Amino acid sequence: MKQTLKLIALIISFTLFNCGGSEKKEEVSYGKKTPEVKVKASERIDLKNKGVGPVTSVDLALVVDQDMATHGKEIYEKMCTACHKAEKKFIGPSPKGILSRRTPEWVMNMILNPEQMVKEDPLAKDLLMEFNGSPMANQNLTKEEARAVLEYFRTL
């Protein structure tokens, strides 16, 4: 009996040792990576990432739809300006020039689905940390309203 127990103990310790070994290997490969210089999330440019959420594609016409933009401005002023200002970084980032850094889909998903975005989208996650953990409030805009706000952003 004692003999078998000893054997089991041996098997267990062998397994443990094995685990340790593989961890070490990982560390070595990690060390070889060249450390990247982190650009602030708000300044990072990513024109491929569409974010996580209900919007998978947005067609932007060449010319800004002025009526839609005016409607978007109204919604933005009512629902967003407590945290976003066009001329400066406030609670959240300024939306000025946002489409030179983000895809339109990403912007709309951030408006419509902020809870999931800050959990799953790497950019949104970093933005949350950059802005002191201030959560992007879900203001329950409709898809059309979010689209209008996006159009307004094109005029900034």
Place this chain on the structure above:
Amino acid sequence: MNTIGKYLLSITALIFITSCGNNNNSNNSGAMSSSKAEKVYVAPGEHDEYYAFMSGGYSGNLTVYGLPSGRMLKEIPVFSQFPTSGYGYSEETKPMLNTSFGFVPWGDSHHPDISQTNGELDGRWIFINENNTPRIARISLETFETEEIIELPNSAGNHASSFVTENTEYIVAGTRFAVPNPQRDMPINEMKGQFKGPLSFVSIADNGRLNLEFQLNMPGFNYDLAHPGRNKSHGWFFFTSYNTEEANTLMEVNASQNDKDYIAAVNWQKIAEYVKNGGGEKVAGTYAHNVYDEKTHTATSTMKEGVISVNPKDVEGAVFYIPIPKSPHGCDVDPSGEYIIGSGKLSTDLSVYSFEKMLTAIANKDFVDDSYGIPVLSYENTIAGVVKQPGLGPLHTEFDGQGNAYTTFFISSEVVKWKLGTWEILDRQPTFYSVGHLMIPGGNSRKPFGKYMVALNKITKDRYLPTGPELEHSAQLYDISGDKMELLSDFPTHGEPHYAAGIRADIIKDKSKKYYELSENEHPYVAKSESEATVTRNGNEVHISMTMIRSHFSPDNIEGVKVGDKVYLHLTNLEQDFDVPHGFSIIGANTSEILVMPGQTKTIVWEPKREGVWPFYCTDFCSALHQEMQGYIRVSAANANTPLKFTLDE
């Protein structure tokens, strides 16, 4: 090696399994208790199957529980100030507690009842009565907020309330303490024949609006409990009364002299028709009618004058008395509407009356007496059956929709299940201790959900860890789906849950409001965005329209307020998402904090008494930066010239 290991492991596992099995077999109660635990277990993140609304008694409120878990989900403020939300403290909600006696910060809530359509619970509203300053409240089951309170004039001790007819036509209010009507200065011991017991009928409009239609000016007995007719007896209301002796002192002896008291059977349809055709007389009576508007987020209180009073003798065939043994309390009507159960609390038997026999006796003018001109029917010709010696101190009865009735017995501390029609006793289970009301979800409607029964006990004693002399009342949950009632669990309730109302959760949970639309906010001092935030002065009145969002106020620095000012702080929560309230409080305010729901505006008054710079903050942990959600108001001397200034981030 591996083989040996596996061998060892399987032996160990076998020992484990066998020993578990043995335990189960040898300990029967262990197995039973584990199945009871499963019956009340609601896994983390899952929802209860039923809502239970428990009266808060002397807390003045209504508490919401989940069944079968017994978890308390919310306390809804109704008749009492509630600092948790600022109800009764905020400028918008103070009018809700206005009465003809002025502002009353407290109430004694008793019997909740859920609105019905065709005798089935429809989950639009829940009503609850107040005993001390006679009132009825209507609570929305979308917002779970008190929307309306109506006072009942000329009455005292509104106990026989707030029971609703099967299409939510009327709710009634009774008079448990007979009083002079109209009130006047007179010797107490001359009450006999002089005091009255008006029964109030309050109509409910499609939008929920309450209206005091008429008062039936009954003889001055103590109208204690009531239930509307259902199904075949729809159109009638039944009220128990005690103190037909009309005693005015040492009531516990002097009001227990008569062998029988009365159930008043009232054909309210007939009386409503009479009033509609100009019947009744307008008498004096001042009462407050308080209505909360969901758009302005503000209540208004209107003082009304006069009420239609109906003399029961004036409406032929509308009001009768039925004798009932010894000081009755509960008065309950079965789902078919045929049986009216009267519980004489000092009687050893339970009297069940037949609606059809009652109609026959009325048609035959089979009266044995009259009391102040009201015909008295005979006990023998109206009785359907008697449940013999079921227990001591019968109080209240509910139904399971399967032909069974469940009656509570206060003195012998038990619930007894018996069969309608045969009157045989099927089961009895003890309660811990001294049960008052009981509640089966839908148990007073045409269609009870006969799965659970809750016993609402008056005495707790040793059921929980002791908490000093004062204990919360105990409730007990029973499974009534089988032949025998099975006690599943105990849980404490807040205040005194005189009665409760339950409903299947799926009838209301999807309609539950998540937030108020900011765009629909019509509060006169709303700030719908930070650009609308403002501070204005009008004499020594200062109005601050301030916004709140995670996680700052706008403005958050205010100067130019002076000692002696009356500062109205109007807070609008700009959030448009579920479960993101923000709170507000400021040092030196002689009122409570306010909790502002998304899209809502609430106001508190602050009268700064000392110069200085005084901080305010958000009271509800709203985000990671909640601690930073704060600001300052500078208060200058009364004669200072500090200019009015309000800023954010300047």
